[in-house]
Amino acid sequence: MMDLHEIENIEKLISEYYEMTFNNDEEDYIYNKQLKNKLKAVIINSKSNNVIDKALDVLAESTGCAEDLQIAEDILNELFENKVIDKNQFDTFYKNVGTNRWS
Numbered sequence: 001m002m003d004l005h006e007i008e009n010i011e012k013l014i015s016e017y018y019e020m021t022f023n024n025d026e027e028d029y030i031y032n033k034q035l036k037n038k039l040k041a042v043i044i045n046s047k048s049n050n051v052i053d054k055a056l057d058v059l060a061e062s063t064g065c066a067e068d069l070q071i072a073e074d075i076l077n078e079l080f081e082n083k084v085i086d087k088n089q090f091d092t093f094y095k096n097v098g099t100n101r102w103s
Helices: 002-017 025-045 049-061 066-081 087-096 098-102
Strands: none
Touching: 002 025, 002 049, 025 049, 025 066, 049 066, 049 087, 066 087
């Protein structure tokens, strides 16, 4: 399925992102947000709950710091408000989000 393949590619880009260096925090933030917005696009364009759930899992796994959480929350709120994801998917993200590992 093309959507799952696209998610795998984004996962690879996120892994590579963790090894990258940037000239400043703003460049880092912009690139991080671009990667996460790719997941948002997959979710918006998908009609499959399996694909949406997988994309949300990747978003949760790649959310660790406060900046990541802000980006993810902006995406989630938009998806939820526009009824792209349901309350269960919204809640599942928060159960799986990386920041829960440190709380």
